[in-house]
Amino acid sequence: MGAFEKLDPLLHNQLRLAVVSLLVSVESAEFAFLLENTGATKGNLSAQITKLKEANYISVEKTFRNNYPLTTCKIEPKGVQAFESYVKAISGYLKR
Amino acid sequence: MSDFSEQNPLELINEMISVAKRSFVKMSYYFLLWGWLLFAAGLTEYLLRTQLGYAHIAWIGWPIVGVLGGILAAVRGNKESKSAGATTYMNRVFTYLWGGFVVTLVLYIVASVMHHTNPGPGIIILTGLPTFVSGGIMRFKPLLIGGCTFWVLGIAAHVLPAEWSSLLFCLALVLGYLVPGYLLQKAERDGRV
Numbered sequence: 001m002g003a004f005e006k007l008d009p010l011l012h013n014q015l016r017l018a019v020v021s022l023l024v025s026v027e028s029a030e031f032a033f034l035l036e037n038t039g040a041t042k043g044n045l046s047a048q049i050t051k052l053k054e055a056n057y058i059s060v061e062k063t064f065r066n067n068y069p070l071t072t073c074k075i076e077p078k079g080v081q082a083f084e085s086y087v088k089a090i091s092g093y094l095k096r
Numbered sequence: 097m098s099d100f101s102e103q104n105p106l107e108l109i110n111e112m113i114s115v116a117k118r119s120f121v122k123m124s125y126y127f128l129l130w131g132w133l134l135f136a137a138g139l140t141e142y143l144l145r146t147q148l149g150y151a152h153i154a155w156i157g158w159p160i161v162g163v164l165g166g167i168l169a170a171v172r173g174n175k176e177s178k179s180a181g182a183t184t185y186m187n188r189v190f191t192y193l194w195g196g197f198v199v200t201l202v203l204y205i206v207a208s209v210m211h212h213t214n215p216g217p218g219i220i221i222l223t224g225l226p227t228f229v230s231g232g233i234m235r236f237k238p239l240l241i242g243g244c245t246f247w248v249l250g251i252a253a254h255v256l257p258a259e260w261s262s263l264l265f266c267l268a269l270v271l272g273y274l275v276p277g278y279l280l281q282k283a284e285r286d287g288r289v
Contacts, residue, residue, distance in 0.1 A: 022182075027187075028182065029182040029183075065178075091106065
């Protein structure tokens with residue numbers, strides 16, 4: 001039996017994986033979009049976004065719209081690569 | 097520490113990708129908007145030119161429809177982009193494709209007017225390109241067929257007498273914009289595209 005590939009601990013978390021999966025599918029997404037579609041709390045989502053940003057998996061831009069702060073996230077090439085590796089690795093686990 | 101007790105990771109990924117697909121712009125609105133407006137302008141031109149004896153102002157519907165359609169499309173597009181919460185690659189492709197088409201169209205019309213030639217047949221052929229490409233990107237066959245319809249009727253407009261071109265454009269709009277537009281609207285509501 002072949003060895004199991006190591007799972008990226010940063011992506012092997014439900015909320016972080018949900019965020020990265022959304023960002024892989026769009027060009028950019030606002031914080032509110034991520035909040036609505038992950039069902040997370042603001043604090044938890046904010047914390048996980050920070051972890052992904054520190055790992056350079058995503059980039060975060062803070063601007064304003066109609067005088068309200070607007071946070072927009074975008075996947076980075078490192079994040080795309082990590083996501084692809086994770087999908088390949090987890091597929092191996094789930095096939096067995 | 098992982099917390100996938102509730103959901104298989106691959107199921108979660110597929111679910112999030114489906115969610116992201118719902119933020120694609122609803123193109124059917126634009127095909128129906130422009131389909132009906134341009135149809136009205138084309139029919140107006142045909143009636144003014146051939147039935148009512150006002151050939152000298154038969155063109156009047158086009159700029160009115162162009163401005164009205166432009167405003168309505170811009171308002172809708174702005175509202176959609178603000179409420180979507182996400183920008184997608186597909187939306188960006190459509191923006192440049194149709195934006196480039198509009199610029200090309202305006203330049204073509206200006207050049208035709210300068211040379212005192214009827215731009216109608218050329219406009220029909222030109223419209224086939226973004227329609228066909230949109231159908232290909234969305235993998236939506238009625239729009240692919242719609243694009244081809246514009247090409248065929250555009251050739252017909254070059255061959256047939258000039259007074260037929262606005263009627264042929266109306267027919268092309270029905271087959272190339274309106275029918276695919278209503279089918280697309282249903283497919284969007286059903287989540288099939």
